[in-house]
Amino acid sequence: MGRQPCCDKVGLKKGPWTAEEDQKLVSFLLNNGQCCWRAVPKLAGLLRCGKSCRLRWTNYLRPDLKRGLLSEEEEKMVIDLHAELGNRWSKIASHLPGRTDNEIKNHWNTHIKKKLRKMGIDPVTHMPLQPAPPAPPQPEEEEKVAVAAAAASGNVLAAELIRNEEAFSISEVPMVHLLDDDVLPCDLAAGAPPASNSGIDTACSPDQSSSSSSPYSGSAAASSCDSSVADGECPEWLKWAESMLLDDDVVTGPAPWAFEDPFVTYQRIALFDHQEAW
């Protein structure tokens, strides 16, 4: 007998999400906050598993997400953090505001791994690649391995190949050791909502950031960034969040916000303020 499924899968929809489903989920979460993922699909009128809803929200619908490829700076950070933490993608993601573990994992597997191998660095150990002694390399791998081995032994030609690599060299990557309670600088919290916009103090205290295990920890909510938005300016994420609400949605309170992340609570209050201003 296997483990019980996380939810009753009979009649549940799978596969890509439709715009309508997204709208339902966003609308529900903005109105009611995040709690009891198992109940979310039912309450939001979705034929999805709660797990699926959570994933869709955290990986795609969250308003604080950055879209697009990782910057070079972010890539370097991922490499450093991976060297320190291994495949603990959620930990790594917590140091990159607006990025999800899934996104970082995908980027690692599709881009960074290749780059490191090209540079003669083992993406698992972060050490110079060694040719595998027992099993001779496959013909198509032969060249790569030879280059890697040469690089490892200081071969000038290989070193030249690496120098010509347009990305970056490992020597350029600064070793940054972020701790859970480190405060990220403002520029790394780009995309995070301004703390001052709603008149609510969301600049988290250190214990708030370190105690949270949510995807937001170490990012928006954990930032002590005090940058503010010019008067009358509406942040992009807020415009987006509002646009996702249906016409007949009513943003009301109180709701079970006690379960929420500080940032989510902030976001909801800010949204409410914003609507009132209108």
Next chain:
DNA sequence: AAGCTAATCAACCGCCTAAGA
């Protein structure tokens, strides 16, 4: 234009862990 291959990334699966009964 059609077919094939590689690359990308959203989504799923199953295991692990923490919290609560």
Next chain:
DNA sequence: TTCTTAGGCGGTTGATTAGCT
């Protein structure tokens, strides 16, 4: 202390897109 359950995490899959022949 043990059992149950929900949420979280990392690995993997598969649909879609881009690029090449």
